[in-house]
Amino acid sequence: MSDPITPVLTKRWLSPNSWRLSTYEQLEGYTAVRKALRGTPEQLVSLIKEAGLRGRGGAGFPAGVKWGFMPKDEEKPHYLVINADEGEPGTCKDIPLMMADPHSLIEGCIISAYAMRAHRCFIYVRGEVLHCMRRLSAAVSEAYEAGYLGSDILGSGFDLDITVHAGAGAYICGEETALLDSLEGRRGEPRLKPPFPAASGLYAQPTTVNNVETIATVPFIVNGGVDWFRAMGTEKSPGPKIYSISGHVEHPGQYEAPLGTTLRELLDLAGGMKDGIPLKFWTPGGSSTPLFTAEHLDVPLDFEGAAEAGSMLGTTALMIFNETVSVPWAVMKWTQFYRHESCGKCTPCREGTYWLAQILERMVDGRGTEEDIETLLDVCDNVLGRSFCALGDGAVSPITSGIQYFRSEFLELCRQNATSSAASSGGDAQSALVGAQS
């Protein structure tokens, strides 16, 4: 196990009143922004590129490259939009971050907006987390009062306004273009790309959408520099990362560790499996990433490692399930979630999630057949890569990986059904009699 690192992103989380501006300022807060505003936007973009910061929202796209797509002129207004619509099942990192250290996000927004020549930033917060909205809004007010936001920030001549916007409770609005639709007041549905947001995003203006954790990392890179940042994590996935661990562990919670840390190491940090009951399966990055099993305890959890092992790093949301949990049941619950959250725009996702959920419900209810397993897999194949956005891809991940690793459990459910229906058809007369007597 590598050395447990000094916390970076979470280092202020346990300080008293960590969310207050005064605490933040005492703990190096708003030092990076002073430094950044002295440089040029180009310098910042290349700094982030060189640091190799990859998006923390799931896809892992290099943040510096994304910023580089923004036009170099200011013919049109530029927008920075923060995706704080944290909704991936198992994911719990952005909301704690905004609760414990909202100013790190705000400072990141100022620096990033400066780098991409945006003077308006929207933070789109998941509508269900009202407490988080309140805390973030309070922090934004504090920042305005202290002159970190508004016009001529810290005398640099740079202006930035931040608007905290509440979502209305749709998983699809975590998809960046659906988020933009929703932010514009429309029904959230993913947009056709191209045009990409950097060309035509919010209100058809150049826009960059970044995850909370990505932006909150930026001030540390500005202060710490490329070498410091790259000292953590791996070559292609450098830096620290907040892993949210939930489920059957002794101490579920947020654990910051360098990218590339394994589950075995993280389990140690989390106090091991709850009550010592052995691990059965887990997700590396939320329910949209294919399942892992106990065989994958030593897979390095960075973008490359997870992909090589057949899954994805996603949002580093580790949901841990011990041997007491039925895989078909868990897969059914996840599929019900996707059925509920599919936006309905495209056929594969809308129809696929609806019918997959029904088949799984029937199976878990003991009324499945072996053919249903093949149907599940074939429908998943017809959804994966065929849907409009990645929601459909994510929806079938638990099913295909669940069947891949635990086919026997699905088969067992079907066999029970076959046996019981055979028995009931054989003993029809008798059961009818029993029914009549009771």
Place this chain on the structure above:
Amino acid sequence: MTIAPEEQQTQVPEGHVKLTIDGQEVIAPEGELVIRTAERIGTVIPRFCDHPLLDPAGACRQCLVEVEVNGRAMPKPQASCTIAVADGMVVQTQKSSEVANKAQEGVMELLLINHPLDCPICDKGGECPLQNQAMAHGRATSRFVDTKRTFPKPLSISSQVLLDRERCVQCQRCTRFSEQIAGDPFIEMLERGPSQQVGTAETSDIVDSASHTSAGEPFQSYFSGNTIQICPVGALTSAEYRFRSRPFDLVSAPSVCEHCAAGCAQRTDFRRGKVMRRLAGEDPEVNEEWDCDKGRFAFRYAAARDRIRKPLVRDSGDGVLREASWTEALRVTSEALLGARAGAGVGVLSGGRLTVEDAYAYAKFARVALGTNDIDFRARAHSDEELEFLTGRVLGTSPGSAVSYADIEKAPAVLCVAFEPEEESPIVFLRLRKSARDRGTRVFHIGQWATPAVRKTFGELLTCAPGAEAAVLDGIAEHASDLDEALRTDGALVLVGERAAEVPGLFAAVDSLVRRTGARAAWVPRRAGERGSLDAGAAPTLLPGGIRYDDERARNELESLWGLEGGALPARRGRDTAGMLAAAARGELDALVVGGVDPDDLPDPEGALRALRAAGFVLSIEMRPSPVTELADVVLPIAPADEKSGSYLNWEGRSRGFEVTLAGTGALPDCRLLDTLAVEMDVDLFTQTPAAAAADLAKVCELRGSTATGQPVEAGSSARRELGTGQVWLATWRELIDNASLQVDEPYLAGTARRAVLRLSPATAQRFGIERGKPASVHTELGTLTLPAELTDMPDDVVWVPARSPVSVRSALGAGHGAAVGLAAASTEGDRG
């Protein structure tokens, strides 16, 4: 003979790219979508949401193909309806790629799982893209046994459009059409995931649960029928056609719409001698693939129970019209007309519904059989100034020489003068909206209030009091320099509507405006027959082929062509519609021949009826009973558009020919009827058939080559206009769906008409003590018209009412656009009455 080298490199023209589809090299214009490029080489990729005239959606995912760009295969199959061609792109469709094929079959299956198996009772069954696709590529049996989603059905989107939600495949064609093409986004996708459905504000739960601010307006659009036609399944059906017939029982005939001057291509479907429905035909130059609801749904008039199918002659005994034989009716008519010709003369009101061939027959009949230039097609307000403008700028023009739909699409700026595009020429409106939306064409309107068309063409409105339009045009250079500049840009257009004839000086103002700016003017009449009638010579100053009545040499040429004696053609200027009616009322005309004229459209309906009563003999050539037939001495029935052939000239001057749809009904086209009547009068018109009439007219046109003279237009005299106490200016124009005679027997269509209101400014309302929603009335010496008041941002001292919804403003008030009328709050009792 030389042999080309085998390995010759195909030249890729500028602005084009070369790609490979299923191994075949294709050159395609940059930006073309792969689905269309494939189509051009004969590979039809199945699709549901894609429509060439709508923005791409990529929603149904039926058209997935494999794509390789820059030598790298894209990881996922791509929707060919959303991906543009690129140089060196390699596309593999279902024909050559197993992945694409499986993807398409998979989507097909997913679309079908929830789709009900009600094809045998579905209107779309037999012409359904989903059904066809399922038959060609679908599975024979379903592997799904679980519960389908069902919805209560059908849902009324409007009185005309019904929705069966469980049939819907959520392709969003209807919602995209409504939003993008028509600009009436009253239907939207509601809910999400498997619950996603098409709905309206009324069908949405949100209205009940969250707020009560929504007015819950129903889907109100003049174009709603198009959503039915482009629905790729049977989810949207029309109340008029639902469950009426099966596509495979229908015979389809190409046809042309007879309602307005747009000249839409249509398809008429009939069964056993009865028209069952009409669909928009495809004509990229004219109506693209769209149709307005009037054109689509208003065809029942031809099958109306009260249609006149036999000649009627007024009995000399009891004075009642009775059925008569053609022989008798023609004899009575010819005797009467010959008598009148020898007496004070005969006037011909030919009406606005005629085909070119029929109009020519009227024109020739008037000159040859009746010996008069007293003929006018204008069954509406009209002026000499208008006729001068038409002679100077419109006569003989065609899309090649004058303004066309394509010009609207390319225009940098369009000025609409006395013209309500959505109400008067819906397809022109769609083009204006398209050019404004796609190319940023600036559309200016001169009118009284911001009508829906102003909003939907992203238009700029110059308001004025009704009647003051000419002054506004004259003041453009001084007061609206940006408009003036826009009109000076190459390709700028001025569209003038029929209402311009009611404003003295307006045509002259248009004429001088276009002379000054270089913009081109086009006249967009409301009715289908007007433009053709002008060119065919059904006008008091113009003979067929654009020959002026006072051009003696041309007249002599025409005389010899028509086989007449020299000097046989009348040389006296004819009277216009109003002139003829006034003359008849004074006894200066002994007989009137009246085509499809509704007195309620005329400037003075009362006076027209007086004239008809005063005329010694009235021949009415009609389809259904009307105020004219009531006063006629002889009524001769003629064929509706479906039962004859011919051609219309649309507003562009484009010939829109059509063949007989319902053959053998025995109904005669006007030209045949007039030919027969002329023979009875010992004159030969050579218009036995529309084809013969057309050939005869063609010879006349060759004579001179009818062209607009380009003569400047002189402003007509206008009396000094002043408001009396308690008076306001009346603004009024026709709405698309109103009480016109060709819209009878179609209640579902009538249900989509706009609500009739009286519009006035808040200040005017206050001055007259009128409240919003409460009845208000306009009145003249002749009568009163009461409608609920609507407060509108418009000039003060102006009131607007629809011209014929529900009743004719002309007949109620004897006044029209630009008149001074009295205004008052009306009692609620008055409203009920």
